[in-house]
Amino acid sequence: MPEGTKNVGIAEIRTAKDPEVLSAHGLGSCVVVILYDEVRRLGGIAHPMLPSSRNHSVGGNPGKYMDTAVEALLGSLRQEGSEPSTLRAKLAGGANMFATLAYQAVPIGMRNAAAAREALGKAGVPIVAEDVGGTQGRSLQFTLSDGRVEVRNLNKPGVTL
Amino acid sequence: MSDPTKLLTEFQLDALKEIGNVGSGNAATALSQMVGKRVDMSVTKVLVLPIDGIAGFLGGNDRNVAAVHMPVYGELPCTALIFFPLDRIPELCSMLIGRNDEDPFALSELGRSAVKELGSILTGAYLSALFRFVHLQLIHGVPGLVVDMAQAVLDTVLVELEQRDEVAIVIETEFLENDRALTGSFFLLPEAGSLQKFFSAFTRAMGLPGNA
Numbered sequence: 110m111p112e113g114t115k116n117v118g119i120a121e122i123r124t125a126k127d128p129e130v131l132s133a134h135g136l137g138s139c140v141v142v143i144l145y146d147e148v149r150r151l152g153g154i155a156h157p158m159l160p161s162s163r164n165h166s167v168g169g170n171p172g173k174y175m176d177t178a179v180e181a182l183l184g185s186l187r188q189e190g191s192e193p194s195t196l197r198a199k200l201a202g203g204a205n206m207f208a209t210l211a212y213q214a215v216p217i218g219m220r221n222a223a224a225a226r227e228a229l230g231k232a233g234v235p236i237v238a239e240d241v242g243g244t245q246g247r248s249l250q251f252t253l254s255d256g257r258v259e260v261r262n263l264n265k266p267g268v269t270l
Numbered sequence: 271m272s273d274p275t276k277l278l279t280e281f282q283l284d285a286l287k288e289i290g291n292v293g294s295g296n297a298a299t300a301l302s303q304m305v306g307k308r309v310d311m312s313v314t315k316v317l318v319l320p321i322d323g324i325a326g327f328l329g330g331n332d333r334n335v336a337a338v339h340m341p342v343y344g345e346l347p348c349t350a351l352i353f354f355p356l357d358r359i360p361e362l363c364s365m366l367i368g369r370n371d372e373d374p375f376a377l378s379e380l381g382r383s384a385v386k387e388l389g390s391i392l393t394g395a396y397l398s399a400l401f402r403f404v405h406l407q408l409i410h411g412v413p414g415l416v417v418d419m420a421q422a423v424l425d426t427v428l429v430e431l432e433q434r435d436e437v438a439i440v441i442e443t444e445f446l447e448n449d450r451a452l453t454g455s456f457f458l459l460p461e462a463g464s465l466q467k468f469f470s471a472f473t474r475a476m477g478l479p480g481n482a
Contacts, residue, residue, distance in 0.1 A: 119322075119428065134419070134421050135420065135421020135422040135423075135424065136425060137418075137422040137423065137424075137426030137427075137429065138425065138426045138429040138430060139425055158428065158429045159429065204426075206416050206423070206426045207339060207414055207416060207430060217429055245418060245422075246418040246419045246421075246423070246425070246426075247422070248421075248422075263334055263375065263417070263418060263419065264334055264419065
């Protein structure tokens with residue numbers, strides 16, 4: 110991994126620009142939203158845990174819930190000059206790893222993915238690629254020079270979005 | 271909450287280590303019977319960790335593990351997690367079932383079963399030892415096995431079981447059979463609010479003054 114790669118942990122949001130690199134390690138049920146402005150070559154990652162802030166108090170951390178995290182990430186990027194219309198989104202994560210823990214009818218990973226699509230749809234940001242679902246964890250690297258997202262499973266190369 | 275790593279005094283940590291030793295002793299006996307060879311176990315570390323420190327404790331965010339998980343029901347509801355480093359799984363299977371050809375990324379049904387069984391035995395042994403100390407009734411449920419990056423497993427536990435307390439009880443154990451030594455990490459993740467109950471029961475059991 111290149112020197113100076115910044116990891117976006119659970120409930121975090123980070124923005125970056127060319128030539129920086131962002132990463133998100135060990136995604137299980139979490140779905141990360143990766144936004145990229147290919148003209149300005151800047152973007153960011155939001156790594157929320159849960160689909161919706163409804164019925165929860167957000168407290169000081171909008172990064173924890175998909176709806177507030179996407180809003181906060183868009184806000185940060187807007188300050189750098191990237192309006193939603195100039196951004197493209199990619200999604201990764203949302204695995205259903207613990208098949209025996211059937212707490213919900215729809216696994217949390219899929220609910221996180223649905224919440225991502227809803228939040229991005231509302232904001233008018235198109236989703237251009239995704240690697241979502243399945244039963245395996247993911248780690249990814251987001252290169253701001255060209256916007257590519259390299260996904261790994263079990264430390265072996267996976268897809269490039 | 272005050273520094274969770276200071277939640278236990280030296281004395282209480284020693285008691286937790288004693289629980290670990292008794293538990294490992296029970297587990298070693300069971301394991302030796304199961305595999306027909308002498309297996310020794312010793313506790314190498316006992317601590318209380320904030321959950322987001324676990325991946326670092328295991329040596330880096332991207333480490334691959336075979337993780338056995340199971341619910342624990344009773345007076346201290348929690349989730350038990352046992353992590354084995356994935357690259358040592360072939361040796362573990364060799365020790366448990368005498369198979370030398372297990373591919374850690376594609377374990378056979380028997381291999382998976384053996385690892386889950388080991389996790390279950392360990393959990394049962396530690397819970398019995400815990401009961402002897404704090405008299406909290408605890409029963410472990412059906413184990414599952416996940417082979418993945420440690421951080422992804424923790425991520426999933428944190429999200430799926432969002433009512434977790436912020437800290438985990440950690441017991442690191444070394445297994446020795448002949449000249450083979452293997453380390454497994456055992457984590458007890460109490461449900462929100464349960465940890466306080468545990469420490470109160472602990473304090474009472476030790477006859478100590480404090481937050482009983």
